[in-house]
Amino acid sequence: MILAQVEGSIVATKKNEKMTGSKFLLVRPLYVDSPASKEFKKGSSTLVAVDQLGAGEGELVLIVQGSSARNGVKDKEQPVDAVVVGIVDTIDIARNVIYKAH
Amino acid sequence: MILAQVEGSIVATKKNEKMTGSKFLLVRPLYVDSPASKEFKKGSSTLVAVDQLGAGEGELVLIVQGSSARNGVKDKEQPVDAVVVGIVDTIDIARNVIYKAH
Amino acid sequence: MILAQVEGSIVATKKNEKMTGSKFLLVRPLYVDSPASKEFKKGSSTLVAVDQLGAGEGELVLIVQGSSARNGVKDKEQPVDAVVVGIVDTIDIARNVIYKAH
Amino acid sequence: MILAQVEGSIVATKKNEKMTGSKFLLVRPLYVDSPASKEFKKGSSTLVAVDQLGAGEGELVLIVQGSSARNGVKDKEQPVDAVVVGIVDTIDIARNVIYKAH
Amino acid sequence: MILAQVEGSIVATKKNEKMTGSKFLLVRPLYVDSPASKEFKKGSSTLVAVDQLGAGEGELVLIVQGSSARNGVKDKEQPVDAVVVGIVDTIDIARNVIYKAH
Numbered sequence: 001m002i003l004a005q006v007e008g009s010i011v012a013t014k015k016n017e018k019m020t021g022s023k024f025l026l027v028r029p030l031y032v033d034s035p036a037s038k039e040f041k042k043g044s045s046t047l048v049a050v051d052q053l054g055a056g057e058g059e060l061v062l063i064v065q066g067s068s069a070r071n072g073v074k075d076k077e078q079p080v081d082a083v084v085v086g087i088v089d090t091i092d093i094a095r096n097v098i099y100k101a102h
Numbered sequence: 103m104i105l106a107q108v109e110g111s112i113v114a115t116k117k118n119e120k121m122t123g124s125k126f127l128l129v130r131p132l133y134v135d136s137p138a139s140k141e142f143k144k145g146s147s148t149l150v151a152v153d154q155l156g157a158g159e160g161e162l163v164l165i166v167q168g169s170s171a172r173n174g175v176k177d178k179e180q181p182v183d184a185v186v187v188g189i190v191d192t193i194d195i196a197r198n199v200i201y202k203a204h
Numbered sequence: 205m206i207l208a209q210v211e212g213s214i215v216a217t218k219k220n221e222k223m224t225g226s227k228f229l230l231v232r233p234l235y236v237d238s239p240a241s242k243e244f245k246k247g248s249s250t251l252v253a254v255d256q257l258g259a260g261e262g263e264l265v266l267i268v269q270g271s272s273a274r275n276g277v278k279d280k281e282q283p284v285d286a287v288v289v290g291i292v293d294t295i296d297i298a299r300n301v302i303y304k305a306h
Numbered sequence: 307m308i309l310a311q312v313e314g315s316i317v318a319t320k321k322n323e324k325m326t327g328s329k330f331l332l333v334r335p336l337y338v339d340s341p342a343s344k345e346f347k348k349g350s351s352t353l354v355a356v357d358q359l360g361a362g363e364g365e366l367v368l369i370v371q372g373s374s375a376r377n378g379v380k381d382k383e384q385p386v387d388a389v390v391v392g393i394v395d396t397i398d399i400a401r402n403v404i405y406k407a408h
Numbered sequence: 409m410i411l412a413q414v415e416g417s418i419v420a421t422k423k424n425e426k427m428t429g430s431k432f433l434l435v436r437p438l439y440v441d442s443p444a445s446k447e448f449k450k451g452s453s454t455l456v457a458v459d460q461l462g463a464g465e466g467e468l469v470l471i472v473q474g475s476s477a478r479n480g481v482k483d484k485e486q487p488v489d490a491v492v493v494g495i496v497d498t499i500d501i502a503r504n505v506i507y508k509a510h
């Protein structure tokens with residue numbers, strides 16, 4: 001999985017029929033630059049993920065990609081390759097909390 | 103999924119027999135550079151995606167990749183790894199509409 | 205799928221038994237640099253793909269990758285992750301033919 | 307698989323129900339820069355992997371990615387794409403031990 | 409598949425139980441830089457692949473990645489994503505033999 005931050009949302013009326021009702025989020029991958037770092041580095045590219053957990057803009061999420069994404073939605077027949085599987089509460093590095101959700 | 107823009111089309115007469123009738127689009131991945139950005143950054147590489155939604159040149163689409171692409175076509179036995187699953191109407195970032203289809 | 209050009213071939217006598225008889229091509233991914241471009245940009249890395257269509261050196265092909273590659277060969281039990289699924293005749297961008305096979 | 311070093315952990319209370327009880331590690335991919343090198347190069351990005359082997363911070367692990375990650379957890383229905391499948395004891399290059407766990 | 413060179417080996421005593429007896433090789437991806445090149449370019453990162461063909465250090469191998477790697481080992485339930493499927497004898501580009509195993 002990767003860490004990502006929710007930045008926006010996408011509407012696509014004309015879509016594959018199995019995707020009816022899906023909520024598409026625009027998310028940005030986040031990295032921790034070095035073990036000593038206490039900040040995230042924002043990726044320079046964005047990804048579109050399906051969300052069923054109600055993640056809101058600004059929240060940090062765990063994104064599963066590839067075929068396993070289909071295990072993260074209700075209908076495994078959906079053509080999805082990126083899904084939110086968790087909303088992050090805390091991230092610890094070397095026993096320091098580097099992130100804590102508000 | 104990724105955002106991409108349709109740029110062209112490809113004809114391949116000699117192809118895997120399961121691909122008969124498939125429409126191949128040349129698409130370019132699009133990214134949003136930073137959360138403050140209101141413009142897309144065009145990827146420097148192109149991808150070939152199968153389309154069953156009738157996406158036209160210039161339109162923004164959602165592309166599913168990998169094994170899940172097979173769930174986006176009628177025949178799951180097709181050897182496809184990139185398929186158009188939605189035609190984008192609007193993209194919002196921080197409550198600003200940064201893209202709206204004409 | 206990606207566009208690629210056939211550059212060479214590989215022989216491996218000692219191989220997984222399910223691969224007996226497979227023809228391995230060395231292929232180079234090709235990209236279209238910008239929508240205004242009429243030329244291909246050659247990738248700086250190469251890939252090895254199985255071919256069952258008889259693609260020859262210099263030809264442009266469509267390569268399917270990942271698990272879907274197994275749908276592009278006769279025996280789905282083969283451990284393949286890149287297969288030629290089409291030999292390209294023409295590529296159009298914005299109604300201009302940027303490539304036409306000889 | 308890739309080599310990676312465990313750097314931290316992540317807590318996500320609100321998560322996909324199939325992920326209940328999963329332990330999420332923040333791991334950093336490691337590379338060996340050149341065959342002559344005896345040091346690891348740390349990747350500049352991080353990954354989130356599920357662990358069932360009890361890997362601790364600082365340890366070097368083998369991470370399996372993609373659909374095969376589901377074979378590395380007890381419940382194959384879990385939406386996971388990166389799992390710890392081994393804790394590294396030694397790494398040899400050209401008969402030199404370049405890493406040995408304490 | 410990709411070309412890679414075997415550089416070393418990895419021992420992990422504590423591992424997923426399905427991996428018992430697996431031999432892990434440290435391999436480096438190799439590319440051919442340009443069609444005119446007769447040399448390989450060594451990738452700057454390394455990968456860990458399971459080997460069942462007896463590949464030795466210095467040999468060039470074909471590596472299959474992703475879910476298809478499971479078709480390259482005896483037990484398809486193994487959590488593997490990179491497996492040696494061939495040991496390269498010769499590589500030809502434009503009818504020139506650029507590599508021949510000793």
